[in-house]
Amino acid sequence: MSVATPAPVQRAGLARYLLVEVIAISALFAAGALVLRASGWDLRIEDLFYDPRLHDFRLRHSPWLELLGHQLLLAVPIGIGLLAGIAALAAPRFEILRPWRGVMWAVLASICIGPLLIGILKQVTAAHCPWDIVRYGGYADYVQDWFVRSRADAGRCLPNSHAGAGFSLLALYFAGWAGGHRGWRWSGLAIGLLAGVLFGLVRTVQGAHFASHSLWSAAIDWLVASLVFLPLICTATRKEPPVRLATGATR
Structure with a gap:
């Protein structure tokens, strides 16, 4: 069975990779989050x-949405992460x-x-969840501040951990x-975007997060993955397989 080797990306592509993959696409997700918040679409969507x-x-208290959309969906990224770890540990033997x-x-x-960083940021950001805001029957103001001086004042809602998963x-x-x-690459992009949008939508429908919170999670996850995979x-460099001659010898 043939096994694919890493793609032959030239070192000269580093500058373009940093500019496009690390900076530009991460900034694009972040810009989308800023637009949703500044334009008021966060509130319109939640309404x-x-x-x-x-x-x-x-649907805040829907048992099926809570079980299937909030709890069981997490098994997908957790399972893929575990399988990746097991494969990495088993690689020397196979x-x-x-x-x-x-x-x-x-x-x-x-x-x-990615999700760990998102969880840490939630402890220092000011934004509250929609269901905590006065507009939606809660107790907190819809603040425009980004960070808090004390963790006790944190809204614990930005970014969206579920969408981050x-x-x-x-x-x-x-x-x-x-x-x-190449096919796996674009399939992976589709899977990641679909999972993030679906996970984020579940929590938006429940009143747990604004849509912009999910886009911030996308920006963080993309930034982390692009940096982790950079090396x-x-x-x-691709290791070319040996060329088999008609006599069966290799060179």
Whole structure:
């Protein structure tokens, strides 16, 4: 069975990779989050799911949405991270896995570091969850501040941890790139975006997060994954397989 080796990305591509993958695309997600917040679309989107007669979000207490959308969906990124870790540990014993060892470690690192960073940021940001805001029957003001001086004053809602778990699968885009599989690369991008949007939508519908919170999570996860995979993509060289001659010898 043939095993793909890392894609042959030239070192000269480092500047472009930093500019496009690390900076520009991360900034694009962040810009989208800023627009949603500054334009008032965060509130307009959330209004769609709030019932003023109930003074609550219609699906906030839905047991099925909570179980399937909030709890069980997390098994997907957790499972992929575990499989990547197991594959990386087993790689020295199995020849078929050896070329993928670095890629698997990078997938695991991305899936862990992105959500971890998001969880840390939630402890120091001022934004409250929609269901905590006066507009939606809560107690807190809709503040425009970014950070708090004390963790006791934190809103503990920005960025969106649930969306961060989904967007952490954007690491699969970089894994396909580093592994030399163009199809896997774009499939990984689709999976990461779909998972992040779905995970974020669940919490937006429940009143737990504004849409911009999810885009901030996408920006962080993309930034983390692009940096984690940088050494594999920008310094990788393809090892050409030996050419088999008609006599069966190799050269």
